Each structure stands twice: as structure tokens, then as C-alpha cells.
Amino acid sequence: MNIIIIGKNIDVTPGLREAVEEKLGKLEKYFTPDTEVHVTLSVERDRQKIEVTIPVKGNIIRSEQVSNDLYVSIDLVEEIIERQLKKYKSKLTSYKQNNESFKPEYIEKDFTDDEEIKIIRSKKFDMKPMYPEDACIQMELLGHDFFVFLNAESDQVCVVYKRKGNTYGLIEPEC
Numbered sequence: 001m002n003i004i005i006i007g008k009n010i011d012v013t014p015g016l017r018e019a020v021e022e023k024l025g026k027l028e029k030y031f032t033p034d035t036e037v038h039v040t041l042s043v044e045r046d047r048q049k050i051e052v053t054i055p056v057k058g059n060i061i062r063s064e065q066v067s068n069d070l071y072v073s074i075d076l077v078e079e080i081i082e083r084q085l086k087k088y089k090s091k092l093t094s095y096k097q098n099n100e101s102f103k104p105e106y107i108e109k110d111f112t113d114d115e116e117i118k119i120i121r122s123k124k125f126d127m128k129p130m131y132p133e134d135a136c137i138q139m140e141l142l143g144h145d146f147f148v149f150l151n152a153e154s155d156q157v158c159v160v161y162k163r164k165g166n167t168y169g170l171i172e173p174e175c
Helices: 014-029 070-087 096-101 104-108 132-142
Strands: 002-008 036-044 047-056 059-067 146-151 157-163 167-171
Touching (some): 014 036, 014 047, 014 070, 047 070, 132 146, 132 157
Parallel strands (some): 002 036
Antiparallel strands (some): 036 047, 047 059, 146 157, 157 167
């Protein structure tokens, strides 16, 4: 695995680099040596955050952890990614083209699926074209954390969502 570490508002000290490489090095048993792991360490006020992104063909494995201690966040992020890999193994490796990022030992090993994904409710609704700002207002009126809408500007299905700090995000498809 190739671990790429960058820092935002923080100098990546040799101690931090060693802690990240040691913890995330435990994931080597799942991935081939040429798999890239992108790690971003950041500090904002008293929040210490680590973001780990592992692009594998067709999917992205990602985790983000925030705490008062960056070393605690590093421990947590490794555990969560390992749990994700075990939980979604069958989905991650279900297509032949996705297998090239993973080691054969990981693909062949069976993990117990503790929490099977079950869709228990389905909704259908009319989507009238609206602007992202209007979609945010509609989301607030409904009391939801996200809202799917037809963007009046691009005529594409988009999603607005609440972010931390009372801000909003917009997800748009790439064409």
C-alpha cells in the first residue's frame, strides 16, 4: 500500500507519520501493494481530524474521525475501515473488475455479515424542477437532513444536505 499523508493547518511530524503508517499498515492484508491510501490530517480549533480515502476501482472506501486527540482518531479510523471491509466484502468484490485492488486472501476469506442491509420502506414522489436554494428551504420545512430534487438549472437529479456548522452541501452527478 502506498500511504499518502498531507496536513491541513498542521505539520505532519515524524511521530504522526509513523503512527498513521503503523495503524493503516494493518490494512495491507486486504489490499495489493500498488493501492493508494490518501490520508488528510487537520486541526480546526480543538478538533483534530483524520480523513482516509482509498479509491478502488468502482468504489471509494472512506472514513473520517474527529476527536480531541489525533492519535485516538487514527486508531478509530483504522477500526472503522476494517469493519467496512469485512461488512461489505461481498459487495466490494462482486464485480470481477473490482478484484484487482484487493489481495486474493481477502477475496477468498468469508466474513460473517452481522448487519445485512435491508430496505424496509420505499417512497415515490413527484420531482418538480427547483433551484438548490429552494431545495434547502424545502428540506428545512420537512425537517430532513437531505433532499432529492430536480435541478432547474441543469435538469439533473441532485441532492442537498445539511453539513456541520449550519451549512449545506450539494451533490450533482458528473456527466
